[in-house]
Amino acid sequence: MELIQIVGVIFALFALSRVLLQLKKRNISINEGLFWIFVWSLVIIFLIFPEFFGYVAEFLGVGRGVDALIYISIVILFYLIYRLYAKIDNLERQITYIVREIAIRDRHEPKKRD
Incomplete structure (x- = not known):
């Protein structure tokens, strides 16, 4: 795992913890919380498995995963x-x-x- 992936995962986990805290304090709605949990979970998955971008790019008909x-x-x-x-x-x-x-x-x- 590259350093940028480790830093990215740590940041995404921090952001995810903030979303969960906001949900617990009821500062955001359930729908908003679920949206952000989904977004930060995808960020973590993409950081841990960067080759997944290639599959997404292929599915979307784009040349590279980064473009997708x-x-x-x-x-x-x-x-x-x-x-x-x-x-x-x-x-x-x-x-x-x-x-x-x-x-x-x-x-x-x-x-x-x-």
Whole structure:
């Protein structure tokens, strides 16, 4: 096993422990936790068995395993960016609603100035 594989596995195990801790504290949902457990488990498998990339590349019709990894990573990153965009958009809508409610409430109860 190469040094980069050992460092990668240690990091992935650390990240996996953080996901499990977040699940235990209920800071993330079960679905999010399962997604990240799946991702970090795949990272560990790929680091321990790098030849598996060749099978994935062959299945996807890509030349090399590293190319397959890059393509898959880009797709996953785009998906995660979309999820972040959707969450931010939802938060903006909630903030707008709250600000409007406060403005309507304060219209009837003006603040006293000193």
